[in-house]
Amino acid sequence: MLTDVDRAHLRRCVELATEALDAGDEPFGSVLVGPDGTVRFEDRNRVAGGDATQHPEFAIARWAATHLSPGDRAASTVYTSGEHCPMCAAAHGWVGLGRIVYASSSAQLTGWLAELGVPPGPVRPLPVTEVAPGVAVDGPARGLDEQVRELHRRLHRG
C-alpha cells in the first residue's frame, strides 16, 4: 500500500530521473529516507561517463553502509523511479537496507523497452524479490509509472 508520503518521495525520484535524462544520463532517480522520515541521501543515474554501474540505488547502498548503523539501515526506506536492477538489489540486500518503494517495476520497463525496439541489456531484469527475498517491496505507483514510461520514450526516441 502506498501512502501520500510514499507518493511524495516517489515524485522526487521522478524529478531526479528527469534531471538525469536532461543531463544525458538514463532516467532513474532514488531517495533514501531514514527511520525518522527525513531524506538522508538522494542520487540519480550517472552512466553517461562510461561506467554502467553508476546507478543511484547502488550509490545509496554505499552511502548507507558508510553513514548509517545496521539498525538505521534496516529501518530506512529506499524510494526509486524504477525497481532496482539485480546489481542494486544485491547491494541493498548486502548492506541490510529496509523497504523498497518503486514508481515503476522492472517488468514494466522490460515491456516498454521491447515496445521501443530496444535490445535486452546484459543483465536479466529480475524482480528485487528474486535477488533479495527478505526485502519488503511496494509498487508500481499508478500515474507515476506513466511519467517514468514517458522518460524512457524520450531517451530511446530522442
Ligand SMILES: [Zn+2]
Ligand atoms: Zn541498478
